[in-house]
Amino acid sequence: MEPTLKLEHADARGEIYSIALPDNRELMLIHSKAGAFRGGHSHDVDEIVVLLSGKMRYHKKADFDFVPHSVEGIDYTPLLPGDLSHNQAGEVHMGEFLEDSWVVEYKFADKDAWTQTDYEPMRERVRASQG
Secondary structure, three states, X not given: OXXXXXXXXXXXXXXEEEEEEHHHEEEEEEEEOOOOEEEEEEEOOOEEEXXXXXXXXXXXXXXHHXXXXXXXXXXXXXXXXXXXXXEOOOOOEEEEEOOOEEEEEEEOOOOOXXXXXXXXXXXXXXXXXXX
């Protein structure tokens, strides 16, 4: 099977593409514009996120809840091209894009065998950036 690229979603923040892989797995290729927020949720499977280009802040729930997220440079992990983040199952995460960026996400599961749970305090920021 050859990988296939499919546009899944587009809005003011950018686009999300799926790349179909063998065994019903997929990669997600995400283009996000500067100022956009994505995520604000957790999954019931592990996930790897790799920043291909641009610059982003990667917020995790522990930081978001316990450190004042209005303080610059405290509540997030900066990601630069080539950096990755491992999100463990159940770990709430959200990307804040400081520049136009491209990201790849890979979940360690069949594409139909995982679930997502939104975390409302972060989802508020995500919705506000949708334009």
